[in-house]
Amino acid sequence: MSPARDAVVVAVDGGGSKTDAVALTLDGRVVAHRRAGGSSPQLEGLTASVAVIDELVTEVAAGREVVQIDLYLSGLDLPIEIERFREAIGWLSWASASAVVENDLFALLRAGTDAADAVAVVCGTGVNAVGRRADGATARFPSLGGISGDWGGGYGLGEQALWFAARDLDGRGAPTALTAAIPGHLGAASLSELIEDLHFRRRPMAELSRLAPVVFEAAGAGDAVAGALVDRQADEILAFARACLTRLDLLDRAVPIVLGGGIVRSGDPRMLARIETGLASIAHAATLEFFASAPIIGAALLALEAGGAGPDALLLARDEVAAATSASVPVGG
Structure with missing residues (x-):
């Protein structure tokens, strides 16, 4: 079954002091951006980190079909930490089997x-x-x-x-x-x-x-x-x-x-x-x-790639995410 016309990918980049989440259409357009405080499981604790991520993902998804979600978080340094985070989000409605959970360095690497x-x-x-x-x-x-x-x-x-x-x-x-x-x-x-x-x-x-x-x-x-x-x-x-x-x-x-x-x-x-x-x-x-x-650019590109987006969408997304996350007031869908 093909994704709905308003289907999105969701990307999150979370660090020790702030967390960015964006939702993008498969053609690379940003439809929502939200920012919250830190979400590093090492600093905030696993329960608090999951709560921050859940709130942000729910807000940016806004009831749309989510075809791919990528979470890149500071503090997920060991395989066991990634496994525990996956288990902690497993019961949430948006946490599909295809969800990517990784260290935020991979977002920086892809962005750079x-x-x-x-x-x-x-x-x-x-x-x-x-x-x-x-x-x-x-x-x-x-x-x-x-x-x-x-x-x-x-x-x-x-x-x-x-x-x-x-x-x-x-x-x-x-x-x-x-x-x-x-x-x-x-x-x-x-x-x-x-x-x-x-x-x-x-x-x-x-x-x-x-x-x-x-x-x-x-x-x-x-x-x-x-x-x-x-x-x-x-x-x-x-x-x-x-x-x-x-x-x-x-x-x-x-x-x-x-x-x-x-x-x-x-x-x-x-x-x-x-x-x-x-x-x-x-x-x-x-x-x-x-x-x-902002490394959220890399998180967005990785989510789009995993969701099957093409080169033109990636080029557009880089500009769109940069503009959305540098704005004084986050854009919303």
Whole structure:
């Protein structure tokens, strides 16, 4: 049976701070867009994450026939996490057997490039990566924080900035401009007060993610401690890219490395220059692609492809989703 004339595909991209959902006709037109807060199962919990997704999908579908649904969420890093999420949505009316449930990095990867061989590294609150080869092989990471070897992103930079500032304050460490800059940026009277507030949970530790601009500014002004942190962040991004290329045997191929996330979008020249130089030394044919738009574009393209849409629909959808998600008021169907 052919789909109804108003049948749609639904795509969702969910992160730690916001979640986008779009419904598109098979010819690539956006008929609805909604945005909500974070939906990462790791941060919000499985039940709360499913509730956010269910509300958004129901709103954008608006009773239309849904021929394909793709969900790309931060925090779905392990196979068991994907399996549990699938089980949690299984009873919902829109959750068909063809529904795709995956990590949000795949949406970033698809949004950033059409290449069959490609790598995506996201550096936002945290840092993670995925690599894909033309034959379907992938390289991915647990992304569970320090216990799985991860460091960086806004939280990693902020936590280390505070660590070095605290040691400067009591004489154990090197002097750094971060010591004076951090309290003012977070609205604290002093560094000691900030540390005490964090200890007694009067402030959430998540506030440390807001310190990345302080680190970049201090590094730009010549602060050695901040500069070392920026260099470390660049090296971590390179390490992810190198690992993906090595594991997929793509080191000598002309592979696009798609970089996304708020830390990358900051455009810090020191960090980006170090990434470019480092990449040239380990994979001379690889190229950097900076993606500044919303990854929901990639989620929409993947959903349309799975739903059988053609090339013209994909071209239209890229423009339509970009316009819909950049608007101050989401479009609705």
